[in-house]
Amino acid sequence: MKENIANKPVPGWRQAHLGYWLGAAQQRFDARVLSLMAQNDEVPLALSNLAARGRLTASHIHITRHLALEGSRLTELARRANVSKQAMGKLVQECEAWGLVSRSADVRDARARCIVFTPIGLSWLQAFGQAVAQAEAEFQAAVGAEIATVVAIGLEAYAA
Numbered sequence: 001m002k003e004n005i006a007n008k009p010v011p012g013w014r015q016a017h018l019g020y021w022l023g024a025a026q027q028r029f030d031a032r033v034l035s036l037m038a039q040n041d042e043v044p045l046a047l048s049n050l051a052a053r054g055r056l057t058a059s060h061i062h063i064t065r066h067l068a069l070e071g072s073r074l075t076e077l078a079r080r081a082n083v084s085k086q087a088m089g090k091l092v093q094e095c096e097a098w099g100l101v102s103r104s105a106d107v108r109d110a111r112a113r114c115i116v117f118t119p120i121g122l123s124w125l126q127a128f129g130q131a132v133a134q135a136e137a138e139f140q141a142a143v144g145a146e147i148a149t150v151v152a153i154g155l156e157a158y159a160a
Helices: 018-039 045-052 058-066 074-081 085-097 119-143 145-159
Strands: 101-106 109-117
Touching: 018 045, 018 058, 018 119, 058 074, 058 085, 058 119, 074 085, 074 109, 085 101, 109 119, 119 145
Parallel strands: none
Antiparallel strands: 101 109
C-alpha cells in the first residue's frame, strides 16, 4: 500500500491497482460480449431480447464459459466458475427456463444430475465464441497487437 509522508494511506489506491483494473477490464469485456450477442442474428430471438434488456448478464456467462460440452454436475460447474453451489443452482434454473440447458441423469452415477447444453444452448455457445473473438479483436485494435499479445501472455501466466 502506498503511504504519504504522515504514514497514512494515499487516497485513490483502491481504484489504482492491478486487481481493480483486471476486474474493470473483465466487466467491460463481458458487457461487450453480451452486447454483441444481443445483436447477433444467429442467437435465438428470445435470448437476444433477454441479453438486450440486461436479463442475461455476465453471471450467466459463467455457465457458457464453464459448462463442459459433454455436460457437468452442478458442483463441478460451480467449482469451475468459482461460485457457490447455491448461486450456480440459481443461474442453472434461469438458463433452464430460457432453454439454454437441461438436466439429465449422469451416466457415471444415476443418482446424480448432469447439466447439458440444449440445441438452443449450443447456438448460444456458438454466438458466444463469435462475440469473444470480436471483442478480442476490438481489444487488440484499441491497445495494439503487441500490447494485446503481452497482456494475453501475462494474464495466462498469472492465472496458471
